[in-house]
Amino acid sequence: xxxxxxxxxxxxxxxxxxxxxxxxxxxxxxxxxxxxxxxxxxxxxxxxxxxxxxxxxxxxxxxxxxxxxxxxxxxxxxxxxxxxxxxxxxxxxxxxxxxxxxxxxxxxxxxxxxxxxxxxxxxxxxxxxxxxxxxxxxxxxxxxxxxxxxxxxxxxxxxxxxxxxxxxxxxxxxxxxxxxxxxxxxxxxxxxxxxxxxxxxxxxxxxxxxxxxxxxxxxxxxxxxxxxxxxxxxxxxxxxxxxxxxxxxxxxxxxxxxxxxxxxxxxxxxxxxxxxxxxxxxxxxxxxxxxxxxxxxxxxxxxxxxxxxxxxxxxxxxxxxxxxxxxxxxxxxxxxxxxxxxxxxxxxxxxxxxxxxxxxxxxxxxxxxxxxxxxxxxxxxxxxxxxxxxxxxxxxxxxxxxxxxxxxxxxxxxxxxxxxxxxxxxxxxxxxxxxxxxxxxxxxxxxxxxxxxxxx
Ligand SMILES: Cc1cc2nc3c(=O)[nH]c(=O)nc-3n(C[C@H](O)[C@H](O)[C@H](O)COP(=O)(O)OP(=O)(O)OC[C@H]3O[C@@H](n4cnc5c(N)ncnc54)[C@H](O)[C@@H]3O)c2cc1C
Numbered sequence: 126x127x128x129x130x131x132x133x134x135x136x137x138x139x140x141x142x143x144x145x146x147x148x149x150x151x152x153x154x155x156x157x158x159x160x161x162x163x164x165x166x167x168x169x170x171x172x173x174x175x176x177x178x179x180x181x182x183x184x185x186x187x188x189x190x191x192x193x194x195x196x197x198x199x200x201x202x203x204x205x206x207x208x209x210x211x212x213x214x215x216x217x218x219x220x221x222x223x224x225x226x227x228x229x230x231x232x233x234x235x236x237x238x239x240x241x242x243x244x245x246x247x248x249x250x251x252x253x254x255x256x257x258x259x260x261x262x263x264x265x266x267x268x269x270x271x272x273x274x275x276x277x278x279x280x281x282x283x284x285x286x287x288x289x290x291x292x293x294x295x296x297x298x299x300x301x302x303x304x305x306x307x308x309x310x311x312x313x314x315x316x317x318x319x320x321x322x323x324x325x326x327x328x329x330x331x332x333x334x335x336x337x338x339x340x341x342x343x344x345x346x347x348x349x350x351x352x353x354x355x356x357x358x359x360x361x362x363x364x365x366x367x368x369x370x371x372x373x374x375x376x377x378x379x380x381x382x383x384x385x386x387x388x389x390x391x392x393x394x395x396x397x398x399x400x401x402x403x404x405x406x407x408x409x410x411x412x413x414x415x416x417x418x419x420x421x422x423x424x425x426x427x428x429x430x431x432x433x434x435x436x437x438x439x440x441x442x443x444x445x446x447x448x449x450x451x452x453x454x455x456x457x458x459x460x461x462x463x464x465x466x467x468x469x470x471x472x473x474x475x476x477x478x479x480x481x482x483x484x485x486x487x488x489x490x491x492x493x494x495x496x497x498x499x500x501x502x503x504x505x506x507x508x509x510x511x512x513x514x515x516x517x518x519x520x521x522x523x524x525x526x527x528x529x530x531x532x533x534x535x536x537x538x539x540x541x542x543x544x545x546x547x548x549x550x551x552x553x554x555x556x557x558x559x560x561x562x563x564x565x566x567x568x569x570x571x572x573x574x575x576x577x578x579x580x581x
Contacts, residue, residue: 128269131272136159137151138260138279139518142169144517145233146191147548148239148277149542149545150549153237154550158238160241164244165243167231176218176220177535179478180197183478189536189576191538194574199229206220206222244265246263250288257511257512278517280520282450286516297526303486305448306402306415306448307396308395310440311391317388320430320432323431330358331345337357352383354382359379363379371429373421373422374395376394376489377489377490379430381393381394400486402447449528451520453516456505470502473500473502474543474563474567478498478499479533481496504559505521506558507559513557517541518537546569
């Protein structure tokens with residue numbers, strides 16, 4: 126084993142939607158920043174076939190901008206994004222090419238001066254007197270001790286904060302149930318027109334359960350009107366197949382996402398119940414189960430969904446998607462009552478607006494509720510019980526219902542950018558992230574185009 130030591134101002138652990146903007150914002154604001162990612166590429170769930178949801182609110186107003194918008198602009202320049210299109214269910218859908226995304230993310234990080242270490246996993250932490258002092262990275266036989274003034278945990282599951290012993294919550298209130306993971310894959314050979322004709326002929330296929338609040342016009346005419354579409358439907362077919370014992374997944378609806386490649390749909394449809402994605406053994410079980418569910422699901426799609434008769438697997442994404450695990454306790458916690466009230470506090474570092482979207486981790490259903498834009502307080506990114514530790518992405522200090530909304534990738538990017546600016550200012554002023562004047566953070570965010578309030 127080779128032992129090395131490094132010193133940075135800021136270490137961002139996890140190169141997904143939370144971590145990348147955190148690292149870019151920190152570096153742009155003068156901090157010597159290291160971004161550590163266990164995979165060989167940047168993106169996290171930006172690389173698993175999902176569309177970007179809710180840059181726009183339910184009325185069509187843009188709520189997410191800043192680095193998240195720069196990312197979309199860059200993708201568009203590469204011919205790898207179709208921009209934002211309104212959706213009656215998901216507020217808005219932004220379809221992009223997940224491979225070109227890897228190029229764009231590297232470009233953006235490198236231009237900002239972020240130092241990147243790939244194939245490096247944070248495997249340990251060193252806490253001294255309530256302050257996170259260093260983390261240990263491991264990769265390819267290298268063991269590296271990295272000191273920093275601020276660490277931003279953007280690992281999704283909050284692995285760094287967990288190892289450091291920070292406080293966290295898990296699961297829905299009262300039940301503790303976690304949203305289930307899904308193994309994403311894509312199929313080619315889809316006859317879109319035939320699929321739409323099926324939905325035309327059987328409009329009842331678009332009737333969803335009464336726990337799902339759908340906006341007016343979420344039907345086949347909407348899908349025909351835009352290339353940026355995601356079909357959540359086929360409940361009737363799934364119910365019939367389940368009754369006959371022919372449904373290979375524990376879901377009551379199908380989710381097909383249009384890809385930028387002709388005839389390709391990305392499928393968000395496997396479901397794995399009773400899984401804790403932060404538990405190595407559960408995670409392994411879900412990955413294996415996911416792979417087998419995919420083949421059975423594709424066979425079912427070929428047999429029963431008009432338009433998919435000749436579909437074939439084009440991609441199985443590198444690892445299973447985890448919707449929900451640890452949510453860490455911050456100086457502030459954003460709670461359901463605040464987002465239902467559309468509260469935008471004075472210390473907001475950005476806005477969210479995506480629907481409350483809770484997939485049942487114990488059954489086949491989903492709860493969807495439409496909400497207005499809300500503000501995310503800076504304190505959600507700052508650990509309550511540990512100095513030197515911040516959060517970005519879905520492990521931030523949000524209650525379970527808020528997380529079901531703020532977990533979408535554009536909102537995770539907003540949280541990341543705010544955390545990155547806060548961390549850089551802490552370093553600049555030689556203080557803790559908790560002591561940074563939020564007004565100074567907001568001035569910088571505003572100048573970078575982040576939307577901090579309703580402009581309508
Ligand atoms: C099935 C599914 C469908 C979804 N659908 C959508 C959708 O349609 N649109 C949308 O916008 N959002 C969607 N989401 C939500 C969204 O993808 C996630 O909530 C979001 O990606 C979380 O971002 P993050 O940066 O916190 O975590 P991640 O995207 O998971 O990124 C975390 C990164 O940290 C790295 N990492 C983890 N541990 C370590 C470690 N110890 N050391 C170093 N690196 C580490 C990982 O490799 C990864 O790159 C979906 C999620 C799932 C699971």
